[in-house]
Amino acid sequence: MRIVVCVKWVPMLSKLEFDPETRRLKREGVPGEVSSFDLRALTAAVALRAQHGGEVVALTMGPPAARDGLVECLALGADRGVHFADAALAGSDTLATARALAAAVRREAPDLLLLGRASVDAETGQVGPEMAELLDWPQATAVRRLTLDLAARSFIAEREADDGFETVTGPLPAVVTAAEDIAEEKFPNKADRQAATAKPIASVSLADVGLGADQVGAGGSPTWVAGVEAVTVERRRELIAGDTPEAMVRALGERLRAIGALDAGGDRRQPLPSGAPGTGVPVWVVAELGPSGVLPVTAELLAKAAELARTLGGPVEAIVIGGGATYAAALAAAGADRVLVADDPALVPYVTEAHAAVLADAIIARQPRLVLLASTVRGRDLAPRVAARLGLGLTGDAIDLDVDTEGRVRQMKPAFGGAIVAPILSRTRPEVATVRPGVLRAARPDPSRHPVVDTLAVRVPAARVRVVSRQPLDDAAAGRARRGGRRARCRPRHRRAGRSRPNRRVGAASRCGDRRHARSDRRGLAAEAAPGRRHRTRDRAAALPGARRERQHGAHGRRARRRNHRRRQQERQGADPQVRGFRAAGGSGGGAAVPGGGASPVSPPRVAQARRPT
Numbered sequence: 001m002r003i004v005v006c007v008k009w010v011p012m013l014s015k016l017e018f019d020p021e022t023r024r025l026k027r028e029g030v031p032g033e034v035s036s037f038d039l040r041a042l043t044a045a046v047a048l049r050a051q052h053g054g055e056v057v058a059l060t061m062g063p064p065a066a067r068d069g070l071v072e073c074l075a076l077g078a079d080r081g082v083h084f085a086d087a088a089l090a091g092s093d094t095l096a097t098a099r100a101l102a103a104a105v106r107r108e109a110p111d112l113l114l115l116g117r118a119s120v121d122a123e124t125g126q127v128g129p130e131m132a133e134l135l136d137w138p139q140a141t142a143v144r145r146l147t148l149d150l151a152a153r154s155f156i157a158e159r160e161a162d163d164g165f166e167t168v169t170g171p172l173p174a175v176v177t178a179a180e181d182i183a184e185e186k187f188p189n190k191a192d193r194q195a196a197t198a199k200p201i202a203s204v205s206l207a208d209v210g211l212g213a214d215q216v217g218a219g220g221s222p223t224w225v226a227g228v229e230a231v232t233v234e235r236r237r238e239l240i241a242g243d244t245p246e247a248m249v250r251a252l253g254e255r256l257r258a259i260g261a262l263d264a265g266g267d268r269r270q271p272l273p274s275g276a277p278g279t280g281v282p283v284w285v286v287a288e289l290g291p292s293g294v295l296p297v298t299a300e301l302l303a304k305a306a307e308l309a310r311t312l313g314g315p316v317e318a319i320v321i322g323g324g325a326t327y328a329a330a331l332a333a334a335g336a337d338r339v340l341v342a343d344d345p346a347l348v349p350y351v352t353e354a355h356a357a358v359l360a361d362a363i364i365a366r367q368p369r370l371v372l373l374a375s376t377v378r379g380r381d382l383a384p385r386v387a388a389r390l391g392l393g394l395t396g397d398a399i400d401l402d403v404d405t406e407g408r409v410r411q412m413k414p415a416f417g418g419a420i421v422a423p424i425l426s427r428t429r430p431e432v433a434t435v436r437p438g439v440l441r442a443a444r445p446d447p448s449r450h451p452v453v454d455t456l457a458v459r460v461p462a463a464r465v466r467v468v469s470r471q472p473l474d475d476a477a478a479g480r481a482r483r484g485g486r487r488a489r490c491r492p493r494h495r496r497a498g499r500s501r502p503n504r505r506v507g508a509a510s511r512c513g514d515r516r517h518a519r520s521d522r523r524g525l526a527a528e529a530a531p532g533r534r535h536r537t538r539d540r541a542a543a544l545p546g547a548r549r550e551r552q553h554g555a556h557g558r559r560a561r562r563r564n565h566r567r568r569q570q571e572r573q574g575a576d577p578q579v580r581g582f583r584a585a586g587g588s589g590g591g592a593a594v595p596g597g598g599a600s601p602v603s604p605p606r607v608a609q610a611r612r613p614t
């Protein structure tokens with residue numbers, strides 16, 4: 001058995017700098033580390049090898065310094081490393097990255113491909129599903145438990161879903177992306193590091209995997225980062241005084257009431273744009289439905305679609321995959337001019353390949369201008385699979401969209417733990433984006449709008465992955481998960497265990513993208529309290545500072561923990577020159593060309609203060 005684990009070498013966020021001339025990250029001298037979900041995926045792979053035998057191969061696409069990441073993977077138990085380095089890879093977006101990595105994986109012909117659920121820098125979570133589509137393998141994303149049956153050539157995976165957990169099974173080879181819980185975090189000891197020096201690392205170039213330079217890098221990427229907006233936060237900086245805690249609580253309550261923060265009354269939602277819908281190319285929203293009907297995020301997307309459709313000159317269409325016409329009235333009231341229904345028993349429950357086939361066919365047949373999906377677990381599982389099938393650019397987890405002066409849809413993507421917001425543009429049509437739940441505002445429902453319903457002829461292929469069982473969360477937790485998308489699934493472990501304070505994993509947030517988003521989601525909702533304010537950069541800023549703070553603390557916490565761990569080891573085992581050498585090498589930065597995410601033309605927090613033209 002062979003397992004390939006894709007590991008991304010990411011910069012330590014607090015050390016990033018931006019070159020205003022090239023509009024690229026300066027990597028020289030910036031220490032890096034392996035993205036944390038990837039290390040857990042690797043640990044899970046090593047555990048599977050212990051059970052079944054075989055080998056674990058760590059694969060990275062990155063600059064020369066990324067080799068240090070492979071050394072860490074070898075120390076953690078990988079048998080060999082593959083370093084995919086080629087100057088032409090610089091500036092690759094997720095599709096170009098997936099194309100390059102898939103070509104490297106084909107050479108290895110593994111039984112299983114493991115990736116992190118998302119990187120901790122750009123955090124799109126798209127590379128895994130895009131690779132699955134390019135390899136034509138089944139996929140299971142956000143997996144927290146994984147077992148293999150090599151005799152039957154199959155896997156069983158428990159994965160996170162939007163309303164709880166589900167267990168799926170499918171054939172090997174398969175692509176699995178790892179959630180945080182898939183394995184405990186591990187740290188190599190001195191003996192592991194010594195053993196790693198004897199293990200091989202192969203270098204691979206584009207020519208070795210049979211790709212041309214035009215298929216990767218900026219030229220082979222359908223999306224590009226069009227600039228950077230710094231996230232600046234303005235706070236009131238007020239102190240609440242009082243002699244006793246009770247008096248302070250009273251004073252705080254009065255102050256909050258005075259500024260309207262506790263004012264729950266009144267419906268601040270804006271009405272939908274009036275007048276007949278445009279006759280141009282439609283804007284699509286892929287509807288998500290829950291047990292009690294249309295999810296709030298779908299209403300949020302429909303309101304944004306209605307706003308964009310005004311400028312783009314077309315109607316708003318909601319596509320319901322696996323639902324019925326029952327929801328048409330609610331979708332029309334929320335902003336849909338037309339409801340497209342793709343119904344088939346094979347579409348319930350959700351399985352990636354069936355939904356991807358239906359959505360891809362519908363896009364080809366009807367040619368929408370823009371397709372919006374929710375950045376839920378389902379949306380992030382489905383959108384990249386469809387985008388890769390159609391060769392489309394995809395923006396992951398956008399928090400806002402607008403139309404620029406050239407009529408292009410700019411998709412605002414937060415990254416680097418929320419430190420920046422980058423407008424992403426796409427060369428391909430339709431533009432496709434997943435949008436974070438709870439950040440945009442739904443319109444006031446208009447029950448007088450009458451839906452036009454079209455039933456789509458669907459061709460549902462036999463799905464290779466099948467849902468074996470589902471374990472929904474209790475109602476309250478599911479509600480939180482629906483509102484915040486991820487909050488309920490990623491509670492800090494000390495709370496899950498009923499403890500009041502964490503007793504380990506100081507920097508947990510940095511290894512749990514979802515927790516970061518959860519806090520930023522809450523901020524996004526709070527930002528909506530300002531009446532009549534449009535969701536521009538200020539609102540984006542309000543949506544993000546919690547995320548950034550958690551990221552920074554998380555990074556510090558993680559480094560401190562590693563330092564302490566190494567110090568304890570050194571105390572036990574005597575001075576360890578190799579550890580010091582490894583750490584020094586980690587800080588050496590490295591190359592000129594930065595394949596993978598490394599060369600992305602973005603600004604880090606430090607120099608992003610001045611707003612940049614796009």
Ligand SMILES: Cc1cc2nc3c(=O)[nH]c(=O)nc-3n(C[C@H](O)[C@H](O)[C@H](O)COP(=O)(O)OP(=O)(O)OC[C@H]3O[C@@H](n4cnc5c(N)ncnc54)[C@H](O)[C@@H]3O)c2cc1C
Pocket residue numbers: 006007008009035037038059060061062092093094095097101114115116117118119120121122123124125126127128223225393394395396413414415416422424595596597598600601602
């Ligand atoms: C600010 C910013 C925003 C961006 N937004 C977008 C966007 O919206 N759409 C888009 O297409 N591109 C975007 N990019 C480019 C994108 O980050 C790069 O293509 C990157 O190489 C892969 O994306 P990711 O880090 O989001 O990967 P993810 O999909 O989040 O990574 C998931 C997993 O894939 C594996 N993986 C990813 N990259 C590598 C690698 N180089 N080597 C080995 N394994 C890897 C790891 O296992 C990782 O855990 C953005 C870049 C920046 C800097």
